[in-house]
Amino acid sequence: MTPGVGRRPRPRLDAVLAVRRAVRVFLAEPDVTEHLGSGELFVAVSGGADSLALAEAAAHVGGRRDLRVCALVVDHRLQPGSDEVAERAAEEALRLGAHAAKVLPVTVTGPGGPEAAARKARYAALREHVGEGSLVLLGHTLDDQAETVLLGLGRGSGARSLAGMRPLEVPWARPLLSTPRAVTRAACDELGVRPWEDPHNADPRFRRVRVRREVLPLLEDVLAGGVAEALARTARQLREDCDALDSIAKDVHDRAYEGETLRVDVLERAPSPVRRRVLRTWLLRGGARELTDAHLRSVDDLVGRWRGQGGVFLPGGVEARRTHEKLVLNRCQPTTRGS
Numbered sequence: 346m347t348p349g350v351g352r353r354p355r356p357r358l359d360a361v362l363a364v365r366r367a368v369r370v371f372l373a374e375p376d377v378t379e380h381l382g383s384g385e386l387f388v389a390v391s392g393g394a395d396s397l398a399l400a401e402a403a404a405h406v407g408g409r410r411d412l413r414v415c416a417l418v419v420d421h422r423l424q425p426g427s428d429e430v431a432e433r434a435a436e437e438a439l440r441l442g443a444h445a446a447k448v449l450p451v452t453v454t455g456p457g458g459p460e461a462a463a464r465k466a467r468y469a470a471l472r473e474h475v476g477e478g479s480l481v482l483l484g485h486t487l488d489d490q491a492e493t494v495l496l497g498l499g500r501g502s503g504a505r506s507l508a509g510m511r512p513l514e515v516p517w518a519r520p521l522l523s524t525p526r527a528v529t530r531a532a533c534d535e536l537g538v539r540p541w542e543d544p545h546n547a548d549p550r551f552r553r554v555r556v557r558r559e560v561l562p563l564l565e566d567v568l569a570g571g572v573a574e575a576l577a578r579t580a581r582q583l584r585e586d587c588d589a590l591d592s593i594a595k596d597v598h599d600r601a602y603e604g605e606t607l608r609v610d611v612l613e614r615a616p617s618p619v620r621r622r623v624l625r626t627w628l629l630r631g632g633a634r635e636l637t638d639a640h641l642r643s644v645d646d647l648v649g650r651w652r653g654q655g656g657v658f659l660p661g662g663v664e665a666r667r668t669h670e671k672l673v674l675n676r677c678q679p680t681t682r683g684s
């Protein structure tokens with residue numbers, strides 16, 4: 346008999362192995378390991394390719410580390426039949442090796458449009474279910490990170506938003522931020538899984554969908570590839586820079602803070618980007634809301650471009666003013682009509 350004849354070809358599992366490797370490396374990070382003490386690991390599963398591939402990898406890697414892996418599926422109850430979609434996702438997660446799976450139905454209400462309200466309800470339900478001391482793995486991929494960075498860039502919303510999503514923000518953990526979406530899709534193919542396609546993911550009314558389907562492919566073409574990786578790399582560098590600046594700003598804030606005011610002589614010695622971080626923290630704690638870059642620059646001018654100007658009025662009903670070499674915050678009285 347010819348060697349090999351009659352033997353079944355082994356299925357290729359390259360993508361499955363790549364996702365497992367990403368999860369294994371992530372779980373071995375010391376700042377992640379310290380949160381695995383409960384012995385339980387949760388995976389948020391939407392039924393899409395990313396989170397199903399993640400659930401399989403978590404069950405495989407977690408099982409070898411004596412972790413009990415539990416899939417959590419949030420049913421937003423926004424479309425008829427959403428309960429069946431959620432049940433199917435939970436069953437699929439069990440089939441892929443999760444030790445347990447649970448559907449969490451939520452009621453989506455509140456401001457900001459259905460997408461934002463659904464996200465808020467989803468994170469609240471997940472957080473409430475897992476309580477303290479455990480991690481919830483989320484299936485955000487390299488491509489999600491690239492989209493987040495591009496959207497932030499377009500909004501001009503500053504370094505913090507260009508820094509993208511963090512790998513670890515307890516209880517949230519994102520092991521797949523360096524894994525392309527194409528790999529999670531290929532992993533599902535290799536596993537024989539048919540992921541659920543969220544119709545919103547094809548709806549061009551959502552900016553993120555157009556960035557995914559139109560902007561990124563065009564950029565990849567014009568810049569000859571590697572754009573998603575480059576954006577994710579930029580996000581990581583900016584995150585590290587932001588963290589360093591935040592820690593310097595915290596030190597300046599602690600030295601400048603005196604009885605709810607800020608000492609101008611301490612602020613003057615810090616560079617403006619550090620000062621604006623200090624001011625942001627101080628103003629938000631003092632009741633200011635929805636601060637823009639323009640607000641922060643106006644308050645910063647009380648230090649960096651001082652020429653005796655008056656106070657700066659801010660959303661949230663507060664006024665920042667410089668007086669006797671200190672920045673002080675005054676709460677403004679709401680004006681009464683006719684007075």
Ligand SMILES: Nc1ncnc2c1ncn2[C@@H]1O[C@H](COP(=O)(O)OP(=O)(O)OP(=O)(O)O)[C@@H](O)[C@H]1O
Pocket residue numbers: 388389390391392393394395396397417418419420421467482483484485489543546
């Ligand atoms: N209904 C849900 N229930 C539980 N977790 C969810 C749900 N929707 C999203 N998530 C989690 O948040 C991550 C990112 O969500 P996002 O909406 O970007 O993903 P998706 O495209 O809907 O699904 P997927 O990432 O699984 O392909 C998901 O990978 C998953 O971990």
